[in-house]
Every structure is written in C-alpha cells, then in structure tokens.
Amino acid sequence: MDGIADYEFERPLGESNYGTNYLARTPARLGIDADHVVVKVIAGPTSDDAFRRATRELKHFSVADSDRLVEVYDAGRHGGAFYYAMEFLPMGSLESPASPLDSGRAVAAVRDAALAAHALHERGIAHRDIKPANILIADDGGRLADLGLSQLLAPGMVMTGLGRIGLEYTDPAIMTGAQASRASDIWSLGACLHFALTRRGVYGDSLPAEPLLLVRAILATKPMIADDLPGPARDLISDCLDPDVTRRPRTADEVAERATAIASTMST
Structure with missing residues (x-):
C-alpha cells in the first residue's frame, strides 16, 4: 500500500x-x-x-x-x-528501542504507561494489552499505545478471543475467563516493569511460540522475578503480580508513584 x-x-x-x-x-x-x-x-x-x-x-x-x-x-x-x-515516536518502543535505554528511562516509560492506564481506568476502560511493544519511548518518558483490545469495565465482560494480545504480559486469570479490570492491567504493568529492568519476561526465555501451547505453559508456570533487582523494584513487581488481586496496588496511579521513586534512584 x-x-x-x-x-x-x-x-x-x-x-x-x-x-x-x-x-x-x-x-x-x-x-x-x-x-x-x-x-x-x-x-x-x-x-x-x-x-x-x-x-x-x-x-x-x-x-x-x-x-x-x-x-x-x-x-x-x-x-x-x-x-x-x-x-510518531521515533525512539521506538520498550520492546524495540531505537537505541539502548538505561534503566531510569525504561522505568520512566513504564511509569507513564501506568499513568495512561489510570486515566483509562478512571473512565471505566481496561486496556487489556499493556506490553513492551505498546509502551513507546518519548523524550519525557513514554506513551501507551494501541487500544484495539480495550473494553469497558462492565460486570460479566470477559475476553472472548486472544488475538494478537501479548500473552506473556497478560494476567493469567484473564486466560481462564476472568473479567478485565484495573487489577489485570496492573499485573501487566508489573510484568512490563520486570522487562524494563531485565530485558526478560517473567516466564523465562523458552516459552513456546504457538498460542495454545503458550497459554498452557503460562498457566502451568509461576512468574519468576529476577533476584538481582533493587528491593523497591522487586517489591513493586511482586505486588503487581500477586495472584490475590486484593493485595495488588489499588490503582495504576499507585504503580506510577512507586515507579517514579524507583526511576529517581537510577541514572538517566
């Protein structure tokens, strides 16, 4: 075209x-x-x-x-x-930046994705596909993109198709029929923060590519958080990925606040 x-x-x-x-x-x-x-x-x-x-x-x-x-x-x-x-943001995405990102800038991009997610949540909208490819890098942090899978946070609305969704960054409960929510997007933000700091997903590097096999592997595997992360980052990621949604940060704005504190301790 x-x-x-x-x-x-x-x-x-x-x-x-x-x-x-x-x-x-x-x-x-x-x-x-x-x-x-x-x-x-x-x-x-x-x-x-x-x-x-x-x-x-x-x-x-x-x-x-x-x-x-x-x-x-x-x-x-x-x-x-x-x-x-x-x-158009020429600096690329968190997944594929145009040039290497230091940890501070990578965390700042996730922070801004959390702020965008919070704005959506406050209007009753779940993004559903927060992943490194949808977090774009900007001079002042990041931008959240691609709302093609977003849906209203309404009782009884569940995911009916996986499509091109980033499964490694999706709350496993969504794959078993749970409703998209603030909590499920917060899980995704935690997984993206882990990637921002390690360049690795929370399920390791040997996941199958075929979607159905990937879903099975994810559901059978407990997320793994890198041991060498700074304490505040590890704590935030762990909180976001908690299987008990009531123990996750209450809002994406809280995730952004904690990410801001983490980024401030890192070189930029």
Missing part, C-alpha cells in the same frame, strides 16, 4: 491489533509540527465488526484525555478502509 487519503506512506511499521501501521508524511492540513505520523489502517473486507473496534479505540483515546496516551490527530474512511493518524 502506497498511501491512503492524502497520507503518503514511506514504510510499514508492522501490525497491531486489528490493523497495520505505516509511517507517513504529515499532510499540511493537520497543522502539526511533525514531519511524520503513524497511520493505522484497517483494511481487507471492512466489516461492521472491524469498524466497531476501530471507532471504539478512537473513543477510548478521546475520553481518557491523557497526555501519556499516544496522541490521535485524524481519522476517516477511504476506499473501503478505515484509518486514523497518530503521533
């Missing part, structure tokens, strides 16, 4: 939930001080379900009203596809 509407694509950036991301030149009509934007395209036979998911994602971006979420500039339909444009 060379472009959509008045967006000229330069290169694909990979797939995300329910769409493909492209790096595009910024049309002058947007009036923003940026040479490039990211355009997410939901194409193929554009179904009502795909359109519903995309509009839900945009609605959740807007109602959360957080500067720690990726900024959305524009949206529309063109030639049977739905698209929206958002800010």
Whole structure:
C-alpha cells in the first residue's frame, strides 16, 4: 500500500491489533509540527465488526484525555478502509528501542504507561494489552499505545478471543475467563516493569511460540522475578503480580508513584 487519503506512506511499521501501521508524511492540513505520523489502517473486507473496534479505540483515546496516551490527530474512511493518524515516536518502543535505554528511562516509560492506564481506568476502560511493544519511548518518558483490545469495565465482560494480545504480559486469570479490570492491567504493568529492568519476561526465555501451547505453559508456570533487582523494584513487581488481586496496588496511579521513586534512584 502506497498511501491512503492524502497520507503518503514511506514504510510499514508492522501490525497491531486489528490493523497495520505505516509511517507517513504529515499532510499540511493537520497543522502539526511533525514531519511524520503513524497511520493505522484497517483494511481487507471492512466489516461492521472491524469498524466497531476501530471507532471504539478512537473513543477510548478521546475520553481518557491523557497526555501519556499516544496522541490521535485524524481519522476517516477511504476506499473501503478505515484509518486514523497518530503521533510518531521515533525512539521506538520498550520492546524495540531505537537505541539502548538505561534503566531510569525504561522505568520512566513504564511509569507513564501506568499513568495512561489510570486515566483509562478512571473512565471505566481496561486496556487489556499493556506490553513492551505498546509502551513507546518519548523524550519525557513514554506513551501507551494501541487500544484495539480495550473494553469497558462492565460486570460479566470477559475476553472472548486472544488475538494478537501479548500473552506473556497478560494476567493469567484473564486466560481462564476472568473479567478485565484495573487489577489485570496492573499485573501487566508489573510484568512490563520486570522487562524494563531485565530485558526478560517473567516466564523465562523458552516459552513456546504457538498460542495454545503458550497459554498452557503460562498457566502451568509461576512468574519468576529476577533476584538481582533493587528491593523497591522487586517489591513493586511482586505486588503487581500477586495472584490475590486484593493485595495488588489499588490503582495504576499507585504503580506510577512507586515507579517514579524507583526511576529517581537510577541514572538517566
């Protein structure tokens, strides 16, 4: 695909939930001080379900009203596809940074993801897919991206499909039918903090790639926290991953506060 509407694509950036991301030149009509934007395209036979998911994602971006979420500039339909444009962060993600991150910057990115998650939670929305690939690096910390799997925190709503969700960073209770909640996103933030400090997941490096086998392996394995982490970081990760949701931090804002204290002790 060379472009959509008045967006000229330069290169694909990979797939995300329910769409493909492209790096595009910024049309002058947007009036923003940026040479490039990211355009997410939901194409193929554009179904009502795909359109519903995309509009839900945009609605959740807007109602959360957080500067720690990726900024959305524009949206529309063109030639049977739905698209929206958002800010481009050239420093990459926590999973694949454009250049090596020191521990302080990595923790700051998770802190900001927690702030964004808290803003969503306060509007009754669970992200459901907080993972290193969805925590983007910014000059002042990080941004939380990709709300394609977000859903309202309503009684009885459970995950009906795993899709492209980052299973290593998902509360295991979700895989057995639990409702997405503040607590499940907090579990994900703890797993992301562990990755930020160790570059390793909490289940080790030998997990199977096939989704069903991966789920089985995760459900049969207790998360492992690295022994060499600083005490406050280890304590926060342990609290976030506690199987008893009542013992986890009550809010993602609390996670952010504790992460701020951890980042302040590290070089930046």
